């Protein structure tokens with residue numbers, strides 16, 4: 001994906017953006033950020049560092065007091081605000097669904113405002129409920145309180161995607177659900193993103209969520225000060241400073257295993273182990289963390305890397321996993337999508 005609009009996604013550029021509230025609070029101070037089309041960028045940082053303010057400046061719910069925000073090259077504050085928001089889906093914590101409207105009506109909100117025909121709206125709502133994994137026949141006529149928190153969150157995503165926006169803004173979208181549902185929703189969302197490829201800006205407090213989901217992560221400190229902007233692998237291998245290092249936590253070595261794929265080269269020959277067919281295995285797209293988990297579960301001291309057709313390419317030992325995890329991560333300028341393992345669990 002290059003940095004230009006591709007019809008279904010558009011790049012966002014923040015140029016020295018600042019927001020000073022009338023009481024003198026500098027919520028965001030001269031923040032510059034390039035968000036390429038079709039990438040998922042996570043904003044993370046301590047409470048009150050300005051994450052939500054940045055998000056709400058992008059869709060013009062808040063106006064910057066300095067600098068500019070460009071969507072597909074055009075200043076978001078120069079055109080019509082309603083037009084702008086039609087191009088930007090917004091998903092918030094606790095979904096913000098209308099409680100007295102059915103799920104179908106909730107998802108249909110923006111298409112209705114746009115004056116789409118009834119038929120087109122019906123088709124689109126059905127398509128979107130399917131896309132987020134909710135059976136339209138079963139859930140479409142229910143009201144939000146008749147769904148679980150995770151299901152409501154999916155409806156929130158479907159509603160935000162309804163008019164095919166070029167950007168999706170997500171403010172702590174998964175924080176209101178329990179940790180297990182949360183991981184499932186994150187995985188589902190990544191699969192959805194692989195299909196729709198929107199430009200997504202997501203705010204979270206959770207570094208594991210950031211590492212799992214982000215193509216790039218922007219770590220902010222108070223006043224919206226950018227401390228580092230890098231792929232998860234680069235952030236974990238080379239934190240820019242003590243602030244980032246502390247923010248990531250002491251287990252960054254383990255976290256790195258989640259974002260690095262098993263190597264294809266330098267595997268140990270299968271001839272060095274007994275009965276490779278009976279032992280644990282992972283696919284070449286798996287993460288090093290998956291490989292370590294399979295190795296530990298298998299109790300064999302090794303894990304085979306097996307192609308789709310079942311051919312064992314070789315085996316990995318604990319030492320090899322440790323060395324691959326410690327290898328220098330790719331530079332932050334390389335799109336992180338290329339580095340993310342296909343299965344992250």
Ligand SMILES: Nc1ncnc2c1ncn2[C@@H]1O[C@H](COP(=O)(O)OP(=O)(O)OP(=O)(O)O)[C@@H](O)[C@H]1O
Nearest residue numbers: 021022023025027046047048049050051052053054
């Ligand atoms: N209307 C306002 N007037 C004055 N200060 C405000 C206003 N809204 C937000 N702030 C301040 O701006 C700063 C940034 O707020 P923001 O909500 O963007 O932070 P955040 O990083 O999203 O926080 P959290 O993670 O706790 O949600 C905070 O210090 C907050 O108190």
